[in-house]
Amino acid sequence: MKCRICGNTKFDDVLDMGKAPLVNSLLDKKDLSKGEKKYPLVVVRCSKCSLAQLKTIVDSHKIYHDQDYLYFTGDMPQQSQYMRAFDSLVTEVHDKHTKKDDLIVEIGSNDGTVLEKMKDGRRILGVDPATNVVIRALARGVPTLSGPMEGRIARIIKKEFGPSKVVGGANCLAHIDNIHGVMEGVAELLSEDGIFWAEVNYWGGMVKHRHYALVYLDHYSYFSLKNWIDLAQMNGLYVFDAFVTEAQGDGLSLRIFASRDKNRAKSERFKKLVQEEEKTKLNTLKAAKAYGEGCKIEANKLYKVITELKKQGKSIAGYGAAAKGFSVLQLAGITQKHIDYFVDDSPAKQGKYTPVTHIPVISRKDAEKRLPDYFFITAPNYADIIMAKEENFRKGGGKFIFCDGTVTS
Numbered sequence: 001m002k003c004r005i006c007g008n009t010k011f012d013d014v015l016d017m018g019k020a021p022l023v024n025s026l027l028d029k030k031d032l033s034k035g036e037k038k039y040p041l042v043v044v045r046c047s048k049c050s051l052a053q054l055k056t057i058v059d060s061h062k063i064y065h066d067q068d069y070l071y072f073t074g075d076m077p078q079q080s081q082y083m084r085a086f087d088s089l090v091t092e093v094h095d096k097h098t099k100k101d102d103l104i105v106e107i108g109s110n111d112g113t114v115l116e117k118m119k120d121g122r123r124i125l126g127v128d129p130a131t132n133v134v135i136r137a138l139a140r141g142v143p144t145l146s147g148p149m150e151g152r153i154a155r156i157i158k159k160e161f162g163p164s165k166v167v168g169g170a171n172c173l174a175h176i177d178n179i180h181g182v183m184e185g186v187a188e189l190l191s192e193d194g195i196f197w198a199e200v201n202y203w204g205g206m207v208k209h210r211h212y213a214l215v216y217l218d219h220y221s222y223f224s225l226k227n228w229i230d231l232a233q234m235n236g237l238y239v240f241d242a243f244v245t246e247a248q249g250d251g252l253s254l255r256i257f258a259s260r261d262k263n264r265a266k267s268e269r270f271k272k273l274v275q276e277e278e279k280t281k282l283n284t285l286k287a288a289k290a291y292g293e294g295c296k297i298e299a300n301k302l303y304k305v306i307t308e309l310k311k312q313g314k315s316i317a318g319y320g321a322a323a324k325g326f327s328v329l330q331l332a333g334i335t336q337k338h339i340d341y342f343v344d345d346s347p348a349k350q351g352k353y354t355p356v357t358h359i360p361v362i363s364r365k366d367a368e369k370r371l372p373d374y375f376f377i378t379a380p381n382y383a384d385i386i387m388a389k390e391e392n393f394r395k396g397g398g399k400f401i402f403c404d405g406t407v408t409s
Ligand SMILES: [Zn+2]
Pocket: 003, 004, 005, 006, 007, 008, 046, 047, 048, 049, 050, 051
């Protein structure tokens, strides 16, 4: 194993979550008895550049090609904290970094939901490796190529469309093994005065909140700002702006902007975040080890809360059948013994079953006939809209459990 950023081969173990299946693909009823392939889910830290990353990588072809990738950005609640966090990105790309007819390219553009918002007089082009999301993007009229972003595809795009004024990607760069290949493509495609942006899981928020829900097999890397400064610089780009967004809740998303200009003025929020990482010694082995221990404590706390409620004869259902939630179940040891079913608004997920635990996923409408005593909210960044939507459930005495083990009164 070689470090994705610096090529070093020495690592320290940080967090061992056991063996896990691919989580973004739910199972059909007919596949429940077939047995699922599992892979080690272990976070390690590079001893040289400090990047936290998975020890074992599952080939992304398995994730994106051999089975349907069930995550469509457009299926997410558009008023959620996650989607709202992109409003500032769209505004910034428009007002600060582009003018009419400029080309904007998005990496991992999924079904085109975010890219479409940036259109308004600009030329837009998406690039995404998952064929089924690309087809959805094309159906809604967002031009999108199916494939990985790298040097070859960047050269073809540049030849046909010219250099791109803005290239970036949200929540896709952690899924990519050959990250230098992507950065090579970015550097190739970007105009001389172009802007690169990225939004990724933020290691700082994970460490601070002992948050492990983002640890799953398709997240290969867990980035700090320092990691991005290193990675960009190795590809001739310089980070000049960075801040923590609320896309994943709890300070778990990092957005960075970089350009080719080494001397470009750095933003105050960039400087502040660099200082904060230094002050909290975020990029040290000590912080990583403390994170690993802290996550186990958090998972144990949640397990105790849930088993105690079960002892009292309470029924519990999950809210949101997403990868993050399955990681929480995994480390906390929560199974079909504890959770009766999952509710999910995405029609693509309804009628399917969770990996390993085989908990059925149903629509909220179907849940109405068999409401639980407690809904377990697996994604903290949707808690506010779920709670608002479920006012009647609460009025009827229903309660909520959160990943940190807290329960509404
Ligand atoms: Zn490294």
